[in-house]
Amino acid sequence: xxxxxxxxxxxxxxxxxxxxxxxxxxxxxxxxxxxxxxxxxxxxxxxxxxxxxxxxxxxxxxxxxxxxxxxxxxxxxxxxxxxxxxxxxxxxxxxxxxxxxxxxxxxxxxxxxxxxxxxxxxxxxxxxxxxxxxxxxxxxxxxxxxxxxxxxxxxxxxxxxxxxxxxxxxxxxxxxxxxxxxxxxxxxxxxxxxxxxxxxxxxxxxxxxxxxxxxxxxxxxxxxxxxxxxxxxxxxxxxxxxxxxxxxxxxxxxxxxxxxxxxxxxxxxxxxxxxxxxxxxxxxxxxxxxxxxxxxxxxxxxxxxxxxxxxxxxxxxxxxxxxxxxxxxxxxxxxxxxxxxxxxxxxxxxxxxxxxxxxxxxxxxxxxxxxxxxxxxxxxxxxxxxxxxxxxxxxxxxxxxxxxxxxxxxxxxxxxxxxxxxxxxxxxxxxxxxxxxxxxxxxxxxxxxxxxxxxxxxxxxxxxxxxxxxxxxxxxxxxxxxxxxxxxxxxxxxxxxxxxxxxxxxxxxxxxxxxxxxxxxxxxxxxxxxxxxxxxxxxxxxxxxxxxxxxxxxxxxxxxxxxxxxxxxxxxxxxxxxxxxxxxxxxxxxxxxxxxxxxxxxxxxxxxxxxxxxxxxxxxxxxxxxxxxxxxxxxxxxxxxxxxxxxxxxxxxxxxxxxxxxxxxxxxxxxxxxxxxxxxxxxxxxxxxxxxxxxxxxxxxxxxxxxxxxxxxxxxxxxxxxxxxxxxxxxxxxxxxxxxxxxxxxxxxxxxxxxxxxxxxxxxxxxxxxxxxxxxxxxxxxxxxxxxxxxxxxxxxxxxxxxxxxxxxxxxxxxxxx
DNA sequence: TACCCGCATGGTT
DNA sequence: TAACCATGCGGGT
Numbered sequence: 001x002x003x004x005x006x007x008x009x010x011x012x013x014x015x016x017x018x019x020x021x022x023x024x025x026x027x028x029x030x031x032x033x034x035x036x037x038x039x040x041x042x043x044x045x046x047x048x049x050x051x052x053x054x055x056x057x058x059x060x061x062x063x064x065x066x067x068x069x070x071x072x073x074x075x076x077x078x079x080x081x082x083x084x085x086x087x088x089x090x091x092x093x094x095x096x097x098x099x100x101x102x103x104x105x106x107x108x109x110x111x112x113x114x115x116x117x118x119x120x121x122x123x124x125x126x127x128x129x130x131x132x133x134x135x136x137x138x139x140x141x142x143x144x145x146x147x148x149x150x151x152x153x154x155x156x157x158x159x160x161x162x163x164x165x166x167x168x169x170x171x172x173x174x175x176x177x178x179x180x181x182x183x184x185x186x187x188x189x190x191x192x193x194x195x196x197x198x199x200x201x202x203x204x205x206x207x208x209x210x211x212x213x214x215x216x217x218x219x220x221x222x223x224x225x226x227x228x229x230x231x232x233x234x235x236x237x238x239x240x241x242x243x244x245x246x247x248x249x250x251x252x253x254x255x256x257x258x259x260x261x262x263x264x265x266x267x268x269x270x271x272x273x274x275x276x277x278x279x280x281x282x283x284x285x286x287x288x289x290x291x292x293x294x295x296x297x298x299x300x301x302x303x304x305x306x307x308x309x310x311x312x313x314x315x316x317x318x319x320x321x322x323x324x325x326x327x328x329x330x331x332x333x334x335x336x337x338x339x340x341x342x343x344x345x346x347x348x349x350x351x352x353x354x355x356x357x358x359x360x361x362x363x364x365x366x367x368x369x370x371x372x373x374x375x376x377x378x379x380x381x382x383x384x385x386x387x388x389x390x391x392x393x394x395x396x397x398x399x400x401x402x403x404x405x406x407x408x409x410x411x412x413x414x415x416x417x418x419x420x421x422x423x424x425x426x427x428x429x430x431x432x433x434x435x436x437x438x439x440x441x442x443x444x445x446x447x448x449x450x451x452x453x454x455x456x457x458x459x460x461x462x463x464x465x466x467x468x469x470x471x472x473x474x475x476x477x478x479x480x481x482x483x484x485x486x487x488x489x490x491x492x493x494x495x496x497x498x499x500x501x502x503x504x505x506x507x508x509x510x511x512x513x514x515x516x517x518x519x520x521x522x523x524x525x526x527x528x529x530x531x532x533x534x535x536x537x538x539x540x541x542x543x544x545x546x547x548x549x550x551x552x553x554x555x556x557x558x559x560x561x562x563x564x565x566x567x568x569x570x571x572x573x574x575x576x577x578x579x580x581x582x583x584x585x586x587x588x589x590x591x592x593x594x595x596x597x598x599x600x601x602x603x604x605x606x607x608x609x610x611x612x613x614x615x616x617x618x619x620x621x622x623x624x625x626x627x628x629x630x631x632x633x634x635x636x637x638x639x640x641x642x643x644x645x646x647x648x649x650x651x652x653x654x655x656x657x658x659x660x661x662x663x664x665x666x667x668x669x670x671x672x673x674x675x676x677x678x679x680x681x682x683x684x685x686x687x688x689x690x691x692x693x694x695x696x697x698x699x700x701x702x703x704x705x706x707x708x709x710x711x712x713x714x715x716x717x718x719x720x721x722x723x724x725x726x727x728x729x730x731x732x733x734x735x736x737x738x739x740x741x742x743x744x745x746x747x748x749x750x751x752x753x754x755x756x757x758x759x760x761x762x763x764x765x766x767x768x769x770x771x772x773x774x775x776x777x778x779x780x781x782x783x784x785x786x787x788x789x790x791x792x793x794x795x796x797x798x799x800x801x802x803x804x805x806x807x808x809x810x811x812x813x814x815x816x817x818x
Numbered sequence: 819t820a821c822c823c824g825c826a827t828g829g830t831t
Numbered sequence: 832t833a834a835c836c837a838t839g840c841g842g843g844t
Contacts, residue, residue, distance in 0.1 A: 271831085271835090305837055310822085314836060330824085352824060359825095359836065 012036035274298040274316050294392065297323040299381040301398075302369070307376040311366035313347075320360035323382065324349050324391075337382075337391045339368060345393070368393065519581055520545060531581060534558075537567035540578060 025043030026035035275298065298319040300306075306313045315324070327333055332350025339345060348363040374380065377398035385392050519531040519540075528545040534555040541558045558565040564572065573581065 303837055305839095308838095310838095312823095314838095317835065354825075354836085355827095355834075357834070363823095 011039035011041075271316070271318070274300060274319050293386040295384040295386060297382040297384055299379050299396075301379050302374055302376050304376040306365070307369055307374055307378070309366065311364055313362040313365040313369075313380070315349075315360040315362055317358060317360055319382070320349070320351070323384070324360070327351060335362065335391065337368070337393045338385070339372065340392070340394045341371075343368075343371065521581060531573070534567060539564075539567065539569075539571040540573050540581075542572055 025038050025040060298316065300313075300316060300319070303314065324335065325333060327349060330351055330353065332348055335347050335349040337345050337347055345365075345368045347365055347368070349360070350363060351358040351360045353359075369380075372378075372380075372395050374395055375398065379396040379398070381394040381396065383392040383394060384390065521529055521531060523529045523542070529542050530545050530547070531540045532543050532553050533540050534553065536554045539555065541555060541561065541564055543558065543560050547560070555565055555567045555569065563569060571578070
């Protein structure tokens, strides 16, 4: 199908009758090394990616490509839609999705044969956007990549996977183009489907109905049951540009949206966060043994509102318009959705007018969400079961969720075990997450499972926005202990141990390596080794102690032991040995962060207030709790932020903490307090050394041996605060706290942002008398008042954490700040 | 008073 | 900067 070179004056595209201009535009590189010379139109189209980009070893240039579905002819068929997906037709293409995905190297690939040599319109192209020429690339992707749709973007970037046209899946018109060919859309724009707005469909049905009834707003999503949805390739600018080009045409707008709305622009592709990341395994789980085919549509991480009592699940607009039946009235229509267990739910799919736009919601989802035991941060997935056309709602629990690209491309889960649809509800399945043994769920502070702990999570209406990015999820899921375990010193760097409040932290001079958690041990020969667990088979393999390992490690990467470089190889460890190993590992890890009891007790003696403040779930034994409680984040906070605001739930939520509690909140409060003091001392020392303005500084910067309460009250609180302080926590207590700092002076607060050191240092603004910057304010207030920052305290910008909080705590706002 | 409903607001992308 | 969307909020029941 390769196109022979055109006559010199003709466009290289043999399908094109245009003459190329005197100054032809360049197309693809020819075998000769030169470039195809194209007419303007074809060049434009080429640049827009309309033509096959896949390298076909046996063909050159421009052609109708069965493999990628692109065409030599810059035209589109009039009918892009899935003709009544009759079972017969489906039989002709028995491409059960999981089979398909399992048989090819690319998860989203569809069977090329499905598309014949039709000329798909790129935007409505039924093909997956990620394509690899099967003729040459079938082995380019490792099998396991099939289960890592996340990697697509990366692969795209790497160029190992080509991105096909977008939108089509959004449109659901992932049509099987079987009949019509060569109808040139460009030549016959009127071929486009009807533009009229389709009345609401009473019941969500098979896509074809939409297609055939021309509701083209993408509500044809049911079509193309054989295919997994095409994650919108926003990463591929080339195609994106292409898409934009098309979308910007009025016709396209209508085709895509099914309603003559002019606001459809280039953002019609789903945001990456909504790309379905459902794995084949999950699909298999949903489809079971039936012959049904699952078409993943999109997924969404539940917000607090979604998971709250309101029972409204906000649907991403694009997703709603692409995959759900069109609705013209705000009342919408009832939508039957089947969950992974097979239960059928009926939601009201509707929208609210919003800023000249629409806000789509599913109403009445509470029972379903509760049934799935979903919480904010968990992910619901929407798929379509074909040929029934049934909507399927799956889910992934947050702790097992594949982070979305936009959220975290670093890894899949804490330990790389992806959640399974429908699995999370089964507590037994949760142990899977812990199979690595690294994150033992019964280890102190290792309760990464959000689900059970979050049953009482405070996701009510009063909560401010809860955004849980994947990074945040990790933050929530990981205890410090776990995080420490994940961090490895950079090569050739030995970590130094920082002791903070009796807790040892490894500190790295260079950026630490986020690596696979391993278990270090000594083999029989006394040689230090480490054990690492294969992500795929979960077997433990022995590797050299100094081997940096990726966070996702499989047996195949066991280059040190070829005999065990395959998952089929037996595990070297006996189950007993493994058990011992894991036990010792966990206990060692636990010890690492476990404070010496006496010391902690002493340090905490004055922390009644702290104990009373804390709001995270109290562990009966006072051991470390996870931060899995939903927290209200500063909108400006970034993933990884561990400030007190971000790691604790809103005020008044959850039981109070014990004095000896070592949860993250308490630890952070203590640590920040300590840091504050250290900084003050340091600053003071420096100033003393400078020997200038000492007297004045003494007023501003209390001497280290002054009482803390004096510090605090002097820093930014009114005298009344002092009274409160005296009541809630004695001076003596506070002094004790401070005294407990002494062994750690000069240590580093892991959360300090060096660039903000000055800003946050109490003495940095001595001139104004505003001594303490927000975070410290919050910390101090927290410590002194015995109140957790309330919602109101949580200044989104984090720049006045004490203000209203103090007021709420019956303490006048800090005069120094205001 | 609690809940529902619908819209408005404003932060985020 | 506009669109999106999470959530707040007021009115109604």
